[in-house]
Amino acid sequence: MLATTMSKPGGPEMLEITTVADPVPGPDEVVIDVVAAGVNRADLLQREGRYPPTPGAAPYLGLECSGVVSEVGASVDRWRVGDEVAALLAGGGYAERVAVPAVQVLPVPSSVSLLEAAALPEVVCTVWSNLVTIGRLERGQTVLVHGGGSGIGTMAIQLAALIGARSIVTCGSQRKVDACVELGVDVAINYRDEDWASAALESTAGRGVDVLLDVIGAKYLEANLRALATGGRLVIIGLQGGVQGELDMGRLLTKRVSIHGSTLRARPPIEKGEIVDQVVEHVWPAVEAGSVRPVIDRVLPWTDAAEAHRVLERGDNIGKVLLQVGVAHPNR
Amino acid sequence: MLATTMSKPGGPEMLEITTVADPVPGPDEVVIDVVAAGVNRADLLQREGRYPPTPGAAPYLGLECSGVVSEVGASVDRWRVGDEVAALLAGGGYAERVAVPAVQVLPVPSSVSLLEAAALPEVVCTVWSNLVTIGRLERGQTVLVHGGGSGIGTMAIQLAALIGARSIVTCGSQRKVDACVELGVDVAINYRDEDWASAALESTAGRGVDVLLDVIGAKYLEANLRALATGGRLVIIGLQGGVQGELDMGRLLTKRVSIHGSTLRARPPIEKGEIVDQVVEHVWPAVEAGSVRPVIDRVLPWTDAAEAHRVLERGDNIGKVLLQVGVAHPNR
Numbered sequence: 001m002l003a004t005t006m007s008k009p010g011g012p013e014m015l016e017i018t019t020v021a022d023p024v025p026g027p028d029e030v031v032i033d034v035v036a037a038g039v040n041r042a043d044l045l046q047r048e049g050r051y052p053p054t055p056g057a058a059p060y061l062g063l064e065c066s067g068v069v070s071e072v073g074a075s076v077d078r079w080r081v082g083d084e085v086a087a088l089l090a091g092g093g094y095a096e097r098v099a100v101p102a103v104q105v106l107p108v109p110s111s112v113s114l115l116e117a118a119a120l121p122e123v124v125c126t127v128w129s130n131l132v133t134i135g136r137l138e139r140g141q142t143v144l145v146h147g148g149g150s151g152i153g154t155m156a157i158q159l160a161a162l163i164g165a166r167s168i169v170t171c172g173s174q175r176k177v178d179a180c181v182e183l184g185v186d187v188a189i190n191y192r193d194e195d196w197a198s199a200a201l202e203s204t205a206g207r208g209v210d211v212l213l214d215v216i217g218a219k220y221l222e223a224n225l226r227a228l229a230t231g232g233r234l235v236i237i238g239l240q241g242g243v244q245g246e247l248d249m250g251r252l253l254t255k256r257v258s259i260h261g262s263t264l265r266a267r268p269p270i271e272k273g274e275i276v277d278q279v280v281e282h283v284w285p286a287v288e289a290g291s292v293r294p295v296i297d298r299v300l301p302w303t304d305a306a307e308a309h310r311v312l313e314r315g316d317n318i319g320k321v322l323l324q325v326g327v328a329h330p331n332r
Numbered sequence: 333m334l335a336t337t338m339s340k341p342g343g344p345e346m347l348e349i350t351t352v353a354d355p356v357p358g359p360d361e362v363v364i365d366v367v368a369a370g371v372n373r374a375d376l377l378q379r380e381g382r383y384p385p386t387p388g389a390a391p392y393l394g395l396e397c398s399g400v401v402s403e404v405g406a407s408v409d410r411w412r413v414g415d416e417v418a419a420l421l422a423g424g425g426y427a428e429r430v431a432v433p434a435v436q437v438l439p440v441p442s443s444v445s446l447l448e449a450a451a452l453p454e455v456v457c458t459v460w461s462n463l464v465t466i467g468r469l470e471r472g473q474t475v476l477v478h479g480g481g482s483g484i485g486t487m488a489i490q491l492a493a494l495i496g497a498r499s500i501v502t503c504g505s506q507r508k509v510d511a512c513v514e515l516g517v518d519v520a521i522n523y524r525d526e527d528w529a530s531a532a533l534e535s536t537a538g539r540g541v542d543v544l545l546d547v548i549g550a551k552y553l554e555a556n557l558r559a560l561a562t563g564g565r566l567v568i569i570g571l572q573g574g575v576q577g578e579l580d581m582g583r584l585l586t587k588r589v590s591i592h593g594s595t596l597r598a599r600p601p602i603e604k605g606e607i608v609d610q611v612v613e614h615v616w617p618a619v620e621a622g623s624v625r626p627v628i629d630r631v632l633p634w635t636d637a638a639e640a641h642r643v644l645e646r647g648d649n650i651g652k653v654l655l656q657v658g659v660a661h662p663n664r
Contacts, residue, residue, distance in 0.1 A: 108348040134590075219583045239581055249549045249571055252593030258466075259591045261584030 003060045003095035004305050009049025012306035012313075015061075015094075023058065023092070023099035028269075030079050030102050031071035034325040036118035036299070037093035038064040039308045040151070041215075041238060042265060046091075047309065051308045054090040061305075063152020063265060066118035067326065068107065076102040086117040088125050088272055090265060093118075094305060096325060103273025106280055109287040112294055119294035121276075121318040123155040124283055126237065126264050127213070128297035129275045131159060132282075134260050135233045137170055139164035143199055144209040144227060146216055148188055149176030151320040152237075153293035156213060157185045162286050165210075168203060170196045172315065179318045183295070184228030197223040208232060208255075218242030228257045235260045335392045336425035341381025344638035344645075347393075347426075351492060355390065355424070360601075362411050362434050363403035366657040368450035368631070369425035370396040371548075371640045372483070373570060378423075379641065386422040386598055393637075394425020395597060397448035398440065399658065408434040416440045418449040420457050420604055422508035422597060425450075426637060428657060433607025438612055441619040442657050444626055451652040453608075453625035455487040456615055458596050461607045462545055462567045463491060464614075466592050471496035473542035475557060478552065480520055481508030484569075485653040486627035488545060489517045494618050497542075500535060502528045504647065511650045515627070531554040540564060540587075540638055550574030560589045567592045627651030 001022050006014040027030045043061045045051035055061045061137040079085065079102055087105045092098040106118040132139045137160070141260040145156040148169025160167035161184050168187040171177045177188040189199045201208055208229035214220060224234050225248060234257060242250025252259070264272070297317035300308050302325045311317050333354050338346040357363045377383035385391045386474070389634040400417040410436055419437045422428040440449040442495045462468045477488040480501025492499035493516050503509045509520040521531045533540055540561035546552060551573025556566050557580060566589060580629045584591070596604070610637065618624040629649035632640050643649050 122568050218579075221579070221581075236581060236585060239585065241583040243580065245579040245581050247550075247553070247577040248575065249553075249568060250575040252591070253568060253571065253595050254455060254598070255593065256595060256598075257593055259584070261581065261587065261589055263585050266586070266588075332572065 001097040012309040015305045023097055024318040025071050025073040025074040025099045027073045028101055029073045030069050031097055031099050032067040033070045033097055034065045034067040036066050036115045037062045037323045038118050039321045043245045044309055052116055057090030060092045060095050063089050064121040066114050078102050081254040084114050086121050088121040090327040103269055105274055109284055111288055111290050116294050118322050119296050122278050123151045125275045127155045127159050128279050130235045130262050133260055134314025135235045136212045137165050140208035142166040143211040145213045146170050148180040149318045154319045157183045158292045168200050197227040202228045209273055216241035218245035221245035225251050230255050232257045237262050266332055297321050299324050326329055333428040334425045344641040347637045355404040355429055357431045358401050359407040360433055361405045361431045362401050363429055363431050364399040365402045365429055366399040366400050368447045369394045370450050370454055371653045371654045372454055376641055390424025392424045394429050395421050396453040397425040398446050410434050414415045414448050418453050420453040433601040435601055436608055443615055443620055443622050448626050451628050452653050453605030455483045456611050457607045459487045459491050460611050462594055466594055467543035467565045467567045469497050469543045473545040474498040474536055476500040476541040477545045478502045478548055480495050480512040481650045486651045489515045498627045529559040532559045548573035550577035553577035559581050562587050565591045569594050569595055629653050631656055
């Protein structure tokens with residue numbers, strides 16, 4: 001089969017489509033003929049050699065895909081050849097075919113096309129597990145998310161509304177602020193125009209936010225703690241602003257807050273399967289009903305993976321960037 | 333009544349017994365005639381002016397006491413005049429009488445004397461809420477506690493055993509190591525003799541500990557993260573080793589660990605009441621049965637509060653230091 005590979009780590013120009021061995025499903029796995037793959041920031045780090053592939057997973061880029069099941073492992077009874085699915089991957093989405101544990105596979109909601117479905121697994125599983133399971137966000141509480149226009153941000157706005165929580169996002173442009181407002185965010189702060197932490201405190205009458213979903217890390221650590229309410233939870237899923245943070249532990253204790261480091265990719269399949277099950281139970285009905293929808297910035301042919309990476313690096317996108325790999329099943 | 337007061341913040345010599353106004357119980361409060369008060373590290377900070385009294389609480393030192401109920405607020409039906417009790421206080425234990433929300437009052441287990449009961453509320457509520465509610469310590473998991481010989485440490489060893497968890501402590505002397513072993517700790521590490529984090533990792537076959545209860549803060553932050561297992565919880569309840577910590581957020585994410593800042597004193601009575609209820613349900617039966625017991629280093633007359641503070645400052649004690657304020661009820 002063909003897959004997007006790199007002869008060595010480097011810039012987007014290192015990505016090339018080459019012939020590799022076909023995946024062979026383990027007894028608990030299925031093989032998916034990929035229709036589309038989602039592009040994630042973690043892919044950029046992996047391309048640069050700063051986030052090595054998970055042991056045992058396909059070594060190629062790609063943490064989510066949609067497609068059609070083409071092989072089923074001996075112990076799998078949940079899926080059949082021909083099923084249209086989306087999947088949360090540990091790697092290998094930028095390829096014609098990928099093997100994935102059956103527990104990480106989701107059905108395609110009838111409200112979205114098979115291609116669009118590739119925009120859902122990573123952001124929905126990431127946002128749900130971090131806001132609800134780790135962050136314990138509840139109805140009536142407030143969540144703040146950095147990068148409101150990102151794939152994560154656009155989904156967090158929608159899932160906060162689904163939970164009945166109030167949402168605040170930070171954005172780097174008026175265009176993104178407008179898009180977040182369109183999606184129903186309660187407060188969108190342009191961090192280039194004002195001190196976002198002060199604005200967040202102001203919009204909560206000085207109380208602070210209950211949950212803060214952060215992709216920045218060190219650069220925002222102090223301001224994140226400042227923006228949290230007493231008893232608040234800071235969930236860190238990315239370190240775009242650096243790794244070594246200065247932690248004011250006095251504030252940590254006085255406010256009785258918690259800081260959670262979280263990554264999805266490295267979790268074992270059993271944990272990913274639990275997250276997938278929760279998402280199918282709690283989020284998929286809202287996707288079916290159209291109240292939660294994939295926000296897709298653009299779809300590029302997978303031969304343009306380098307350009308897709310550049311879009312994310314520039315932060316040009318609002319919502320997800322997808323790579324179309326194959327052609328959707330004729331009956332859709 | 334008489335209470336231990338300070339004309340201004342300072343050293344132990346600032347403590348003096350003076351005449352103050354009697355406490356008046358609110359409708360949800362009781363007044364306790366104090367028999368004994370526990371001495372806690374937080375008292376030392378408050379004495380130095382570094383931990384101001386909780387608004388609304390008695391301004392005098394003392395976070396726990398035992399004694400006899402002498403007045404009952406109009407809305408209280410749980411307690412009666414003459415009841416022998418222990419209580420978790422927001423302040424005011426170093427006094428002849430103290431008013432306290434009724435929800436923060438506990439019965440005295442029959443296995444301990446009224447005087448000894450003063451050694452229980454703060455350490456049991458602190459250890460239970462931090463290990464179980466915040467740290468989610470479970471049977472079969474491993475907990476590490478710094479200061480194994482302290483009031484917190486000696487209780488944590490016993491409550492870990494009650495839960496069915498494995499316990500590791502760090503201590504600063506062989507005498508304390510021996511005392512912890514006597515109390516049933518699984519591993520006691522003398523941090524003066526060896527690198528405690530490496531020793532903890534070794535004693536968990538490299539896996540690390542599931543929960544780490546820390547009173548040190550900044551100085552141990554790096555080593556604490558190193559000693560944690562994947563998915564581990566670091567619960568910080570004291571900052572004896574400094575406030576400004578350097579946080580390796582890469583490790584935070586890779587290990588998917590969480591850091592929790594926690595204080596008991598500042599929590600509202602409703603939260604303290606929930607903790608007290610859990611302690612009475614889950615820990616008091618074990619105290620009744622004698623499998624969990626107060627570990628008391630010494631009892632001093634409350635005129636010697638300064639000496640009691642010096643004992644804690646030197647770290648001389650194994651277990652709790654108590655101040656005897658009144659004489660126990662004649663019928664005990």
